Amino acid sequence: MSTGATIFALSSGAPPAGVGVIRVSGTQARAALEALAGRVPAPRRASLSQLRGADGALLDEALVLWFPGPNTATGEDLAEFHCHGGRAVIAAVEGALAALPDTRRAEPGEFTRRAFANGRIDLAEAEGLGDLLAAETDLQRAAALANLGGALSRQVEGWRERVLGLSAEVEGVLDFSDEEDSADLPECFTWNIAALAAELRDWLARPRSERLGEGFRVVLAGPPNAGKSTLFNALVESEAAITSPIAGTTRDVIERSVAIAGVPFTFVDTAGLRAASEDAIEAIGIARAEAELARADLVLWLGPEGAGPEGAWEIAAQADLPGFTPKAAAHFTLSASTGEGVASLKAGLVEAARETLPKPGEAALNARQHARLSEAAEALAAAQELSDPLLVAEELRRARLAFDRLIGRATTEDMLDTLFGRFCIGK
Amino acid sequence: MHSFDVLVIGGGHAGAEAACAAARMGARTALVSFDLAAIGAMSCNPAIGGLGKGHLVREVDALDGVIGRAADAGAIHYRMLNRSKGSAVWGPRVQADRVRFKAAVQGIVRAQANLTLVQGEAAALVLRGGAVAGLELADGTVLEAPRVILCTGTFLGGVLFRGEERFEGGRIGENAAKRLAQQLRGADLPMARLKTGTPPRLDGRTINWAVLEEQPSDGEAWTMSPLTERRINPQVFCAMTRTTQAGHDAIRANLHRSPLFSGAIAAAGPRYCPSIEDKIHRFGDREGHQVFLEPEGLDTHMVYPNGISTSLPVDVQETVVRTMPGCERVDIVQPGYAVEYDHIDPRALTPDLQLRAIPGLYCAGQINGTTGYEEAAAQGLVAGLEAAAAALGRAAPALDRANSYIAVMVDDLTLQGVSEPYRMLTARAEYRLRLRANNAATRLTGLGIEAGCIGPERRAWWERREQVREMFHVKHSERIHARELANHGLPVRRDHGDKTIAEWLRYDGVTPDALAPWLAEVTALDPLLAEEMAEDAAYAPYLARQDSELRDLRASEALPLPPDFPYAEVPGLSNEMVERLTKAAPGTLAAAGRVPGVTPAALSALLVHARRRLAA
Incomplete structure (x- = not known):
């Protein structure tokens, strides 16, 4: 795993504050713990340590935590220093970290970028990150966090499962009906499509995340x-x-x-x-x-x-x-x-x-997501109107494809564009 | 010392197709079988085609294969399955006279230039530096060839089960190729076991046909291969009967004696073609299951009861069949049985069906975990074309999921592996609307001509057809005003302006028949092509949408993943995903997306790391 330098950043609010949490992610996270705290605590257990600089001077007394990769937020080794939140203390600890070999201050959003590159989050979640970086108000931040937390992805996975179930019913009619157990589509089939389509339309009618950017x-x-x-x-x-x-x-x-x-x-x-x-x-x-x-x-x-x-x-x-x-x-x-x-x-x-505006904590769609979801809704609406099961199946497949693209299951060009355009990953 | 470009072991449906395909490509080919007289034998169901399977037959035929023409030569009953649905899921199916089908296959094989038939038992592969160099026969003869195709069906470690009885061998009366099996086992290939089964064969003279509902052969004139100009044999009818409660009770009372339930057979069987004991066990609430009584030939009284494959003891089989209406006094000529056999995990194969572990060794057919003649034939074709192309330094026809069911199957097998015998279904093809059984020639024959695997007869047929196609294109782009259509009684509004015939064909109620006043002349040139072109026109909006989807897909196919890609080093992949990806070794990022269990987040991680490797 070579994701470049080890990075660190203050991940709590701006000092002065009660506590300042400094996160370190990368191959040198362990070395950072050894250098500053003098030891590596048991994984995922908070323990109190004296932090010292390279010259042995006491910087702070802090809680330190050790999360060995890859099952961490970034997918890399991760260390956390929960220091006292004074400006001088934070600056001193950051200074000591910056002095370590192959370790530098993180760029904005770099932690989440690494999480994405390391397969910890999907496309919709990563887009949440993009919005989060651009967020300037609490409301914007809350909506972005909801996406980043996977609310939209979970919702889409749920819809996708339902369409898969509907597809399976049509395929049963198409592939087995000339053999035994011939079956027609159940009465509730069209109704189920309609219900799903209506649900998507509700989502599409919700305020878009751009509204947060534009403001009221x-x-x-x-x-x-x-x-x-x-x-x-x-x-x-x-x-x-x-x-x-x-x-x-x-x-x-x-x-x-x-x-x-x-x-x-x-x-x-x-x-x-x-x-x-x-x-x-x-x-x-x-x-x-x-x-x-x-x-x-x-x-x-x-x-x-x-x-x-x-x-x-x-x-x-x-x-x-x-x-x-x-x-x-x-x-x-x-x-x-x-x-x-x-x-x-x-x-x-x-x-x-x-x-x-999007409700706080409620996932809001951005333009790309809105377009994909519209496509899915359109396909479902078409499926509702069609009587040829072959074409119904094709429309359901189109809806699934739209969902796949929305969360990045289909590795298509727009995913590449999103990835490499917005996040400069892989350079 | 005999030397060839390509050796094919096995003369079943995969073997015959592989040998002929390699020979058509111009490779010096030998087919090795321990009984040349058994080449082309139908070991199970005497039918070719069906849902999904009919597509495979037409595609193999479009690449000038054997199975379509042989099916026509043996056909005694034609039926287009799914006729009530859209044409993309129609399944052409024939019942074939075993003797005539086999004779036709052997006739084609013997007439094939560049193909030598060798009778003998394949004893061991000759390996040189880890790669295939030839084959040693049981009598010590060595055949040299840089490419060997294994089409050994269930002969690898096959065990027959019937009630409490056990037999070794692939089919009743034949020996299992045990030495070769041992050698493959020694090569540490990933192998697993599957099971398949066959029903008892009945004596048609003891069936009371008069009380049964008849199913006649289709009245139309279609054939499996367009090179077969008309149907050859007299057509027979089938009959339908059902299993009954009394029969189900007999099965339930004896389930413990079936090797499937006694634990003797642990391997998975096909969900799509379950044994009758499976059906009773899983769908016990059904009152009866439909059974088709299919005559096996014109010169035999044998009848194949389609739908009651079983491994129950003979006495139970007899009780069960005699509870079916019309079969009260039926005699069993040969009892049904189940076969458990070894197959290679097809994820060990590259998309040309070559074993990654043993370069030069190809596998096709049941050995790869599939079931069915059609699936076997299609793989035989692929392996034959690819092996010949490799031996001759040329390229095989470029097949992909968007142009053939054949490629859908190969892609599924090599990326997903199998957990039950793999059978083709139209649901497996995402571009189903463009992959119709009736447009196989349009899709594939041109590619075949380019690759050099199409014989002169089909080539001449295809070139004529292309000329007619061009005439259709011209006709379809003719513009007609809505008024004119309405005047002829077509259900269009007079104010809908003027459109091309192709555009009008998308309208409900505007059928090719209704457009006869404009189309009759070209339709007469080739009625089947007329149908195909009309469907293309009707599906055009869907096909156009798929085109844009395919462009996206091809973009992600542009990112290659080398076979030794270190999946374990990509963070964020679970152990299970690493294992699956390593086993399947997808060639591109798009293929990786089709490996089951690979999540969107994992795919993005893979993408990032593959790009980084490329950049490095």
């Missing part, structure tokens, strides 16, 4: 000087900025992506909407604003009550101003300048967004 899109709309920009600033400031995958901030439309309570949002401030503008540039701005409204997951309407687009939330803004007119059916009444009501708006937004 909130557009602020209303006539000029309705307080949109002030509210926009109040919503995005002091929140963690995230990188929006969508380019296109224009002079007319300003957008900013932030995470609120771990949920990704993209807020868009539009140019003021005015019915008929003579200014050509402003007219373009208004056209853009209208396009934004169409794309929005939610519109916050700051204009006169009832004049906003359908489904928009009525916001009674500028509550601190003397000429303030309250709205009769306001979703929220607030003042962005004083901050009054902004927190409840945020809470409302988080609640609404959660409804439309």
